[in-house]
Amino acid sequence: MTPDPAPTATRARLASGAEARLEELITEVRRDPGRLSRAVARAARVVGRGPNPDGHRVEDVARARLVAAAAEATGPAGASAVVEDAYRTGDADERRAVLLALPDLDLAAAALPLVEDALRTNDARLVAAAMGPYAAAHLQAEAWRHGVLKCLFVGIPLTAVADLEHRRDAELDRMVAAYAAEREAAGREVPPDARALLDRTPSNP
Amino acid sequence: MRIFDPHIHMTSRTTDDYEAMHDAGVRAVVEPAFWLGQPRTSVGSFVDYFDGLLGWERFRAAQHGIAHHATIALNPKEANDPRCRGVLDLLPRYLEKDGVVAVGEVGFDSMTREEEDVFVRQLELAGEHDLPVLVHTPHRDKAAGTRRTLEIVAQVGIAPERVVVDHLNEVTVDVVDDAGCWAGFSVYPDTKMDEARMVRILQRRGLERVMINSAADWGRSDPLKTWRTGQAMLAAGFTEHDVDHVLWRNPVAFYGQSGRLLLDDVDAGADYAGNTLQRGEPLTPAAQG
Numbered sequence: 001m002t003p004d005p006a007p008t009a010t011r012a013r014l015a016s017g018a019e020a021r022l023e024e025l026i027t028e029v030r031r032d033p034g035r036l037s038r039a040v041a042r043a044a045r046v047v048g049r050g051p052n053p054d055g056h057r058v059e060d061v062a063r064a065r066l067v068a069a070a071a072e073a074t075g076p077a078g079a080s081a082v083v084e085d086a087y088r089t090g091d092a093d094e095r096r097a098v099l100l101a102l103p104d105l106d107l108a109a110a111a112l113p114l115v116e117d118a119l120r121t122n123d124a125r126l127v128a129a130a131m132g133p134y135a136a137a138h139l140q141a142e143a144w145r146h147g148v149l150k151c152l153f154v155g156i157p158l159t160a161v162a163d164l165e166h167r168r169d170a171e172l173d174r175m176v177a178a179y180a181a182e183r184e185a186a187g188r189e190v191p192p193d194a195r196a197l198l199d200r201t202p203s204n205p
Numbered sequence: 206m207r208i209f210d211p212h213i214h215m216t217s218r219t220t221d222d223y224e225a226m227h228d229a230g231v232r233a234v235v236e237p238a239f240w241l242g243q244p245r246t247s248v249g250s251f252v253d254y255f256d257g258l259l260g261w262e263r264f265r266a267a268q269h270g271i272a273h274h275a276t277i278a279l280n281p282k283e284a285n286d287p288r289c290r291g292v293l294d295l296l297p298r299y300l301e302k303d304g305v306v307a308v309g310e311v312g313f314d315s316m317t318r319e320e321e322d323v324f325v326r327q328l329e330l331a332g333e334h335d336l337p338v339l340v341h342t343p344h345r346d347k348a349a350g351t352r353r354t355l356e357i358v359a360q361v362g363i364a365p366e367r368v369v370v371d372h373l374n375e376v377t378v379d380v381v382d383d384a385g386c387w388a389g390f391s392v393y394p395d396t397k398m399d400e401a402r403m404v405r406i407l408q409r410r411g412l413e414r415v416m417i418n419s420a421a422d423w424g425r426s427d428p429l430k431t432w433r434t435g436q437a438m439l440a441a442g443f444t445e446h447d448v449d450h451v452l453w454r455n456p457v458a459f460y461g462q463s464g465r466l467l468l469d470d471v472d473a474g475a476d477y478a479g480n481t482l483q484r485g486e487p488l489t490p491a492a493q494g
Binding site (some may be wrong): 042044089091095121122123 | 261464
């Protein structure tokens with residue numbers, strides 16, 4: 001029997017003291033979603049930072065849950081504007097948390113511009129967070145393939161890419177093979193993740 | 206020698222500089238928001254600059270094993286341009302960010318009324334956001350500018366130990382010491398201070414409440430001037446402990462007043478190349494949705 005997968009950032013729970021501090025911030029944001037930007041900026045200082053036992057980071061969980069609370073309190077009509085504002089006014093850590101929250105926010109494809117913005121950066125933390133389940137569900141094929149390739153380029157392990165085996169297609173395989181050939185021609189190392197992807201086929205997972 | 210450069214404009218420097226700094230022992234920096242050489246014409250230009258200081262530059266520094274923090278403010282030069290005044294309305298948002306450890310650089314350039322208004326407002330913002338302040342002193346008419354700076358700090362009522370008055374020299378250090386503020390010195394190749402003069406000031410006034418920086422930027426400057434000053438201190442008979450006091454513990458004490466210094470990764474001598482977070486690696490595989 002395989003263990004349950006780790007919860008997404010918005011469903012993760014923290015140790016009791018941190019959880020209580022986060023609940024206080026969440027209450028504040030539910031009452032007035034306009035306070036989200038300030039709450040997200042302060043979240044790590046108020047709630048805590050560092051690894052959480054479930055594999056997330058405490059500050060990511062705190063910020064993702066604040067974003068989710070504000071989106072819920074605002075209602076479907078305004079949620080995507082709230083999420084976009086949290087991303088646009090956030091620093092890199094805050095933007096990362098917004099990206100981690102996206103799969104649970106019921107925004108359909110409305111937040112895709114944020115994912116595309118993150119994929120234009122060279123910040124590995126943002127690129128990795130952008131290639132999660134939300135991108136797997138909504139990002140169009142061309143952009144998604146370039147996202148996978150970018151992970152290989154900037155050294156992000158492909159475990160960061162959600163649904164890789166399900167979404168990979170012949171065009172992605174061609175692009176990765178071309179990348180590997182270019183590296184080989186230059187006498188450079190081919191990232192093991194690129195090799196592993198090419199060695200794995202749907203019939204030989 | 207472990208070094209904390211409390212004032213350096215890394216956006217103007219190359220990755221070669223980051224490598225040389227790390228080799229010399231630099232493990233932490235503070236990058237104050239300042240002028241870019243080319244005057245800015247809109248508030249949006251500052252948004253991208255501030256975002257860069259808190260985003261890309263932090264990431265870039267971390268890749269070289271250096272903890273990067275910033276100070277955020279509307280600088281004295283551009284305080285005079287009405288097109289940039291709207292930056293004051295942006296500051297409350299930025300002054301809440303994790304990587305922001307002070308309000309700065311604020312102060313005087315040409316000692317205008319506009320500069321003074323913006324300076325006073327930003328000292329008030331420092332109080333509202335519980336942050337220390339980095340004050341730039343003017344290159345022209347420095348002594349008068351430093352005296353006026355100290356009068357304004359006293360009028361606004363901010364605690365002097367939460368203020369560093371920067372770019373000091375032999376002529377301006379005593380009034381700053383008398384006021385109880387921190388004394389900042391920028392060591393440059395051929396302007397501001399040099400290593401030998403810096404050592405003489407330390408011999409005269411002692412090692413408390415003093416920070417030494419390279420203030421390296423896009424002008425003729427040297428990001429290793431902190432290290433060179435440390436070498437000059439040793440050659441003059443100061444101990445390793447004295448050098449650590451000035452080049453590490455003093456900036457940690459000053460900016461630590463913000464409660465926002467994050468030095469765990471570099472302080473413990475962690476292997477930054479093995480830092481999985483910096484590589485964007487999830488601690489668990491992404492949930493398969």
